[in-house]
Amino acid sequence: MHISRATDFENPTTPISSAFIRGNRSKTFQTRKLKAAQTLFREGDAARHIYEVTSGVVRVAKVLEDGRRQVIAFGYPGDIIGFPQDGLYHTECDAISSTEVVAHNIRDLESGEHNPELHQRLVMAALKEIGAMQDHFMMLGRKSASEKTASFLALLMERTGKPVGTYTHFEFPMTRADIADFLGLTVETVSRTITKFRNSKMIVLESSKSVIVLDQDALCNMAA
Amino acid sequence: MHISRATDFENPTTPISSAFIRGNRSKTFQTRKLKAAQTLFREGDAARHIYEVTSGVVRVAKVLEDGRRQVIAFGYPGDIIGFPQDGLYHTECDAISSTEVVAHNIRDLESGEHNPELHQRLVMAALKEIGAMQDHFMMLGRKSASEKTASFLALLMERTGKPVGTYTHFEFPMTRADIADFLGLTVETVSRTITKFRNSKMIVLESSKSVIVLDQDALCNMAA
DNA sequence: CGTAGTTTTGAGTGCGTTCAAGAGATGTGG
DNA sequence: CCACATCTCTTGAACGCACTCAAAACTACG
Numbered sequence A, B: 001m002h003i004s005r006a007t008d009f010e011n012p013t014t015p016i017s018s019a020f021i022r023g024n025r026s027k028t029f030q031t032r033k034l035k036a037a038q039t040l041f042r043e044g045d046a047a048r049h050i051y052e053v054t055s056g057v058v059r060v061a062k063v064l065e066d067g068r069r070q071v072i073a074f075g076y077p078g079d080i081i082g083f084p085q086d087g088l089y090h091t092e093c094d095a096i097s098s099t100e101v102v103a104h105n106i107r108d109l110e111s112g113e114h115n116p117e118l119h120q121r122l123v124m125a126a127l128k129e130i131g132a133m134q135d136h137f138m139m140l141g142r143k144s145a146s147e148k149t150a151s152f153l154a155l156l157m158e159r160t161g162k163p164v165g166t167y168t169h170f171e172f173p174m175t176r177a178d179i180a181d182f183l184g185l186t187v188e189t190v191s192r193t194i195t196k197f198r199n200s201k202m203i204v205l206e207s208s209k210s211v212i213v214l215d216q217d218a219l220c221n222m223a224a
Numbered sequence C: 001c002g003t004a005g006t007t008t009t010g011a012g013t014g015c016g017t018t019c020a021a022g023a024g025a026t027g028t029g030g
Numbered sequence D: 001c002c003a004c005a006t007c008t009c010t011t012g013a014a015c016g017c018a019c020t021c022a023a024a025a026c027t028a029c030g
Helices: A118-140 A147-159 A177-184 A188-200 A217-224 B116-142 B147-160 B176-183 B187-199 B214-223
Strands: A018-022 A027-034 A039-042 A049-055 A057-062 A070-076 A094-096 A097-106 A161-165 A167-171 A202-207 A209-211 B018-020 B027-034 B037-042 B049-057 B059-061 B069-075 B092-095 B099-105 B163-164 B169-172 B202-208 B212-215
Touching: A027 A049, A057 B116, A070 A118, A070 A177, A070 B116, A118 A147, A118 B059, A118 B069, A118 B116, A147 A167, A147 A177, A147 A188, A147 A209, A147 A217, A177 A188, A188 A202, B027 B049, B059 B116, B069 B116, B069 B176, B147 B169, B147 B176, B147 B187, B147 B212, B147 B214, B176 B187, B187 B202
Parallel strands: none
Antiparallel strands: A018 A027, A027 A097, A039 A094, A049 A097, A057 A070, A057 A094, A161 A167, A167 A209, A202 A209, B018 B027, B027 B099, B037 B092, B049 B099, B059 B069, B059 B092, B163 B169, B169 B212, B202 B212
């Protein structure tokens, strides 16, 4: 499960392009493209940028020496990721699918002197992150496997679901292992739980990564 | 376990005192005193202040409708608590022991216009909070009961431990139930695990709330 | 001194894990 | 384009860790 990866370390060996942003004073910002499975940053790297996902999905995680992994968050377009502490990243971040991010300078997170609007936006993002993590806590610490899995499906449905008749359709860009590491479960338990939801007609799988939710109420109730 | 509590809701029925802070321009700030088990704020309350603990200990938690509880953090002196989202608190906060807090205006978290130094300090505190929560995640999702309990003891030892000869002494201000809800375990499991640590001569209990750590290395190794 | 809450300990159970294997998907080189 | 290797997902069987239920020991408080 994610053993050796092509040695693509921190620094911009990956393409960086500059572009102009419209506004009072035109400012430049950097975008960066990542292929699936490429690393954006690792735990312990010096934090020079804070990133805004503009397309694709990234995974933010922590890994123990013995390989145990905890996924902290999945970053979808609009999400800000890479909050540093003491100038370092304390998580690692990899692209799950082909991804594009905007790299903001870390100084705009720390002070509003240079770009007040961006600073404000980043501070708000930090508060939103704290709120999201608080919910995630409840799930990790106090919910059963079924409740965890249902919560996760409900979350993805809300964020990325598209109506299909009276039903709702969405996709998993991440693997079962990623979901398991997000929920604090094993791959097998995640798979079994999804099968259970399938058998109870709550959802249908078009493929292992494509879901149609048949009964939203049942799903939300199950999320507890 | 924390059923009905004296009806002491949000607003300052509890004493608020004003004081002067030394600095270029003298500014006023509010301190607030809480007795053990008093509530500072509840989930859903309008967030007007962000608090800095100056003495005592508070508990920040989330509660599910069915009563399941997850403790997000314990606030010790120096800690900032009450990060809001969309103008509301999404957690509840109660004093564990007799506690004193300083109430900062929420606007100083959101912008630096009024008080730049304080704003900077609060933003840093938010980043520190995110970092602490990331570590807590790993513990909640991927560690065994022994590892969780050892991590918790190690954490408290680092923050509040005082050397006693070659050993280290500290106290639990919180109950076993609070610890259990912080670690995502039951009271019984926490109690049994601490007993196990006692039997293996890693720690000694002076009382159920007073610990001496005999073997710091063993404790830290156990924390994984 | 009695009552209520906290902590500990015991016995038994069940949920999610581990270990194992097969089916399905994806990608690469000949 | 197919054959082969690799990774992902699913399913089965058995185990064990932490949970539930129960009760006793200890502590604090009016």
